[in-house]
Amino acid sequence: MELLSFQSFLFFFLLSSLYFYLRFNTTSPKKPINKGFKIYPILGTLPEFVLNRHHFLDWTTEILSICTTNTAIFRRPGEVQGVIIVNPSNVERMLKTNFENYPKGDHFITLLEDFLGRGIFNSDGKLWKVQRKIVSHEFNTKSLRNFVMQNVTVEVNTRLVPILAKASETAHVLDLQDILERFALDNVCKLAFNVDPGCLGGDCTAGAKFMRAFENATMLSFGRFMYAIPILGKVKRFLNIGSERRLKEAIGTVHEFADEIIQSRREQKTEKEKEDMHVCVYTFTFFNKFNLKIV
Numbered sequence: 001m002e003l004l005s006f007q008s009f010l011f012f013f014l015l016s017s018l019y020f021y022l023r024f025n026t027t028s029p030k031k032p033i034n035k036g037f038k039i040y041p042i043l044g045t046l047p048e049f050v051l052n053r054h055h056f057l058d059w060t061t062e063i064l065s066i067c068t069t070n071t072a073i074f075r076r077p078g079e080v081q082g083v084i085i086v087n088p089s090n091v092e093r094m095l096k097t098n099f100e101n102y103p104k105g106d107h108f109i110t111l112l113e114d115f116l117g118r119g120i121f122n123s124d125g126k127l128w129k130v131q132r133k134i135v136s137h138e139f140n141t142k143s144l145r146n147f148v149m150q151n152v153t154v155e156v157n158t159r160l161v162p163i164l165a166k167a168s169e170t171a172h173v174l175d176l177q178d179i180l181e182r183f184a185l186d187n188v189c190k191l192a193f194n195v196d197p198g199c200l201g202g203d204c205t206a207g208a209k210f211m212r213a214f215e216n217a218t219m220l221s222f223g224r225f226m227y228a229i230p231i232l233g234k235v236k237r238f239l240n241i242g243s244e245r246r247l248k249e250a251i252g253t254v255h256e257f258a259d260e261i262i263q264s265r266r267e268q269k270t271e272k273e274k275e276d277m278h279v280c281v282y283t284f285t286f287f288n289k290f291n292l293k294i295v
Contacts, residue, residue, distance in 0.1 A: 036072025037063055044075030046228060053226045060084055078230070111224045115217050115251050151190045155183060159201035185211055193261045213253035220247035 037045045052059035064070050070087040085091060094102045103124040116122040120131040160183055167174050182199040185207065189197050197207020220243050227233045236244040 036067050037074055039073070039075055042077065044077060044081070046076050049074075049076065050228050053228070056226065061086075112221055115221050115247075115254075148187075148191060151187055155186055155190075155200065159183070159186070163201060181215070182211070185214070189261075193258075193265060195261050195265075207257075209253060210257040213250040213257075217247060217250040217254055220244075220250065 038048055039045055040047055060072075064072055064084060064086045071083060071085045071090065073081070074084050075081040085094070104122070105124075109118070109122055109124070112122050118127060120128060120135060123131065160179070163174070163179065166172070179200065185199050186197060189195050189207065197210060199207045199211050223243055224233050233244070236242050240248065
């Protein structure tokens with residue numbers, strides 16, 4: 001009986017121990033907190049960047065979407081590092097409420113300067129303030145708002161809607177991104193230069209070459225930020241080979257198209273309600289092209 005009691009006690013003890021072990025030590029596994037990009041010693045984010053740079057936006061979007069703060073540090077060897085943010089409140093702070101504390105910086109401006117010059121999209125400090133003040137004033141005028149609405153309405157009714165309607169009738173597949181890019185380019189050229197390149201509909205003879213060159217210049221300029229070893233980009237630029245050569249040719253076509261428009265508009269008398277915006281564009285194009293200072 002004593003042996004049986006001892007065995008019962010031992011069985012009960014083991015059973016109780018197993019119960020308490022399972023109760024307090026086998027809780028549901030915690031999901032690891034995602035802190036952003038995987039950072040390796042010395043190399044930083046470079047290995048992951050090399051593997052994913054061909055779809056950089058998709059990759060960074062995926063990482064940030066599961067990151068706790070929607071913010072991640074991006075590090076590469078040397079001084080190439082930064083913080084990528086998609087948190088709405090932080091984005092608003094950077095782009096609106098506290099914009100002056102977040103300049104683009106010399107690295108950003110230098111990579112885009114041959115394409116965008118020192119215009120409002122590629123400048124900091126006093127130069128940016130002067131351009132913003134003038135442009136914001138023009139965009140707030142009633143005449144300009146009416147001018148924009150009139151052009152957009154015409155573009156929508158005479159070109160965009162017919163293209164979509166025809167595609168619907170014929171079950172033709174459209175590249176919507178390409179359609180909207182053409183739509184935007186027509187409206188921007190009408191607004192800034194009072195010139196219709198006819199990229200959306202029509203024969204597009206006036207703006208086809210410019211549109212292709214602008215798209216190439218945009219993509220190749222973005223590619224400068226995608227070099228695994230940034231100094232290689234400087235070498236290619238110095239030797240004028242590869243993507244840097246194609247970028248130089250595309251920028252030349254874009255600037256030639258813009259210069260011709262500006263020169264022809266200067267020789268014409270514009271209507272009063274359109275004149276101010278065009279003068280604003282001409283003035284800053286002139287200053288940016290020759291790297292003059294606005295005081």
